[in-house]
Amino acid sequence: MNKEKKILMGFRDVYNKMVWLNKDKMEASLKGYTSSEVHCVEYIGKNTDPNVTKLAEFFYMTRGAMSKMTKKLIQKGLIESYQKSDNKKEIYYRLTELGKTIFQIHEDLHQEFQERDKAVFDQLTKEQFDSMLRFVEQYSRHLDAEIKKLDKEMKSE
Structure with missing residues (x-):
């Protein structure tokens, strides 16, 4: 895996x-x-x-x-x-x-x-927290962009 x-x-x-x-x-x-x-x-x-x-x-x-x-x-x-x-x-x-x-x-x-x-x-160390927060924020921004893309596609149909 x-x-x-x-x-x-x-x-x-x-x-x-x-x-x-x-x-x-x-x-x-x-x-x-x-x-x-x-x-x-x-x-x-x-x-x-x-x-x-x-x-x-x-x-x-x-x-x-x-x-x-x-x-x-x-x-x-x-x-x-x-x-x-x-x-x-x-x-x-x-x-x-x-x-x-x-x-x-x-x-x-x-x-x-x-x-x-x-x-x-x-x-957790401060560095571990910061690293995890950066990842969660980055992934969340990615998902937001995907949601916006999907929303645009649905509105154009």
Whole structure:
């Protein structure tokens, strides 16, 4: 098996293990909410003036699918919509008190998981961190370019 395949398989394996380890605690603590809903709440909680377009772009979803998601989150009482006084056309979202609670539970769980895994990261040198970060950023830029290419192809059809 070549090195590229080993790295990609390693990424998948690590990701799948993290998901498996975190799943039960996440589901118990955030009962009644899907992973997609919680991650949407997380995005809204961390970003200024999020709207359907920004959400759709971030989650690689259509605006229609994201619109359905925001309606569901409004119905569940996690978010509310608002408009700016200088722009009555655009609709933005913010967390309600319940949404802030869910956001905080999720953040606390991530902090707990990060503490659990801290021993591994504490062993890394600055050079190892920097090298891995450079790789992840480079690979991410490559994937962004591929997504843009695919998007252009789909729009031209």
